[in-house]
Amino acid sequence: MSDRLRLDQAAKFLLGVWMSGIVVAMFLIVPQYVGLGDAGRIIILHVPTAWITTVAFAVSAVYSIRYLWKRRPADDAGAVAAAEAGFLFCALATVSGMWFANIVWGTPWNWDPRETTILILLLIYAAYFALRSALDDVERRRRLAAVYNLFAAVTMPFLLFVAPRMADSTLHPNCAFIQGSHCDGIWLELNGTRIGQLGDVVLALQGVEQRGDLAVAQVEVRMPGLREVALLEPSFELASGKPADRPEFPGQQFLLAVEGVDLANGRVLLNMEAPGSGLLSNSRTFWTFMAANIGFLGLFIWLYRLRADVLLLQERLARREAAYELPA
């Protein structure tokens, strides 16, 4: 027993050092990202917390299944503790995301798919706690809360499916994880389909030419709220096969990038990028980000196990009080 206690102490100490290291690395090791400035550092904090939120929801659901199956108080304590820790991380992810969005995208809220899912998750957690507080009988509270938790989990896949349909494009970078968003870009041809649409922006290809080792495309851009037609010239590095110059859409934070070129046939692959795409391609950022994920996961496990122990202890005390008939 004392061995386990010592191991727990060591793990806690290690976690503390690890998390402080991440906070330091977030400001000293992670480079500034062009276009985002210091705001880009939020990836180290915001993405892991959002990720832990989903993990917590899944952990809570698994404990709920186990509770309904075996009816052990410990499983219910696990479900509550995971939900409470998840709620905390969910709130952190939401607030930090809104803060970032306000700085970089100009608005704290715009029904981006991930914003939708996290808001609904926040509401589900809140409803779960509201239900628990409204049930007086202990056994019934556990049973019904577990049922609600599982029932809510059943609707989550639909939410993940539906949310991307609410907005045509996502402001979040790395949209490959979100179904239905336009991640692939569009091919436009000088001798074929010259006009295409990305989100609510209409693009018309005017020309492609080679300048040195760059391929430069002339693209006419029309979008709602923009009276005149803008001409953007994104370019593409032929040697490395990567986008070079990504001009910004007028009045917006989005960037227009050329992701592929077929000079012989006059074809160009155009895509819209949110600032921050490719943030993780920097290896220093990537490893700090991975370390942060592990750190936050450790933090979550520590938090929810501590909370589960406290809940079980509370219950044991209450039972002992009842046994000795102590005055309340």
Next chain:
Amino acid sequence: MDPHISPQSAIETSSTAMPSEAPLLMAAWAVFRKDVRSELRTRYALNAILLFAVSTVVAMSMGMGPLTVSRNADLPIIQAALLWVAILFAAFTGLARAFVQEEEARTAAALRLSARPTAVFLGKLLFNLALLLLLVAVTTTLFIIMLRVQAGNPGLLAALLLAGSLGLVAATTLIAAIIARASVKGALFAVLSFPLLAPLLVVAIQGSANAIAGRGWESGVGSLQVLAGYTIALFTASLFLFNSVWEP
């Protein structure tokens, strides 16, 4: 068992024997008929949701006056959103009634003795569906008249309203059974239901907007598929989970 037997005697006979002996669907039908009969006696839920729906539509109509397409290009989506919000909140006021009333009248124990949990669930689901379809029919008719909605594709709109109602009932019947045992029933029902209904609401509103705008059936097929999948998933989950809720 004789299908024309009255619900009271159906419950009496099955309570003297083992409850599981009555065929499932027959027992569910008996529960449904019992609920309809007791609802027609008190008309509590009926009055509440219908008056709620009428006042919502009247309030919207008074507040906005007739909206015309020439004044607003986003009119279909606005009308679809208003329609579904009216239906949703009216449903929140009435759909919990089926289970809450059993607890308030202290008849839940008798029902537990006389029918299998699955039969109770199916009966209540059917009753809620009937109530909701009535509500949807009244609300939509009033909406079309008072807000001068011109449904471009009435068939698609009706299909979406039906599919949405099925999903709504599949999601809320289990929640109604849960909150019937809690202390603040009314508010809790909406609080617990809304996050689960969010995907349904989004899909139904978008599909209905297409229907009101007069687009063809192909514009609504995706929405109908999602609604059907949602209904089936939640209905199946409810069947599994209801036993745990219905325990005394």
